Amino acid sequence: MAINLKGEAEVKEFLDNLGIEYRFGCYHEKKYDVCHLLGDYLEAIKKDFEKASKVYKTNCDEQKYAKSCYKYATYSYLGKGKVPKDQKTAFNYYNRGCEYGDTDSCLYAGLMCISSAAKSAKERDFPLGLKLLQKACSGGSAFGCHYISGMYLVGVQSPSQAEDLPKDMKKAHYYASEACKLGNPHACVNLSLMYKNGDGVDKDEAKAEQFKKIAVELHEEAAKHQRQLTFQEGIPGIPNAKGTESSPT
Template identity: 50%
Template structure:
């Protein structure tokens, strides 16, 4: 059946039928990918965040569906839809998602490994965290590229390191910083493009090149302009904001 999406009544009919289709695919046919779609439907269309959260959790636990693990982990991290903020639980679900090669989950797990503390129930592990960010970057997550690049620019100091004898869990490495900034910029991360411009300008991690420094500066400015235009019309992740 063809729907006229300019008609409010036909849009409502379409959405109602979509919900029926997703429920059948999830509960009767036991398809994890459809259960995840049903969760998205409950979240985005019905605005029933608590039911969506529960569905994401069961779909992760019962079927190891990585995208649902990521979604439930995000609810736990932010403390939304009837759950308290719980970094440890969030970390566990991000880990499950990363094991299923969901790169957004690898990014979240990696960042929590680096930035959290044992007070949050997470034992910091800089080396593991960096390996997860690198995995996320190589797998196409631009934010992972940005953080991996940034951490290689600064290095990650050992917890008990002092200014007299600085020791690093992850040492500074401008060549790797350049590598991951390049990947991130290619994927559209504006901050990676900014870092890339500065590296070419200063000759850090790559030969100095003012022409390329200007090129990537212009790319970053254009990205920033485009994002401002998009931001006027779109709001993402309404269920988690």
């Protein structure tokens, strides 16, 4: 059902009622998905990051709600909402979110284990990181699949040589295929090059062209989507279709 709100007063009333509905659903009806929505409401509408962080943390700690674990992990990683910036805490909550079934949590926990850029407080752990990224990939994370493929494309040297990940073009091809299926254009480009050069697969010019075409289509689709978003948001300072001024992001 479409909601047709006229004027600032009606919008404010609607948002206030929404907050009341979420609080009732969370605290009285014990609906944990609604508790997460309450956190999102406090974050996005009220801009009360401190209260939002507390809702996410409680919903993760007490109800094991995966998406709330992910959100609190991000607050810890960034030091947002008066939550102390703590990489170890962030990893622990990402890891818990992954255990409870959130794919994005698996992805970020895996990256924190492997990537030196993550500046994790924990030791880099390649076997655990790969396991988490594989879980993200199997859960539908295109980037997770693409990242694993990249690791196998070049091989990865770990701080402990016993945990080195050797170059393996067949595995690189497998994960690139999974990432391409999930819509990652960069993975499709890699697949095209693999078929063109015979890396991990037999040379196949037809398949090389096929995946090149898919990559181009995905890039064009992404660019078109971005143009649509920019058009709908409007130019900063110029009233948009709803009669309100858009602000720079």
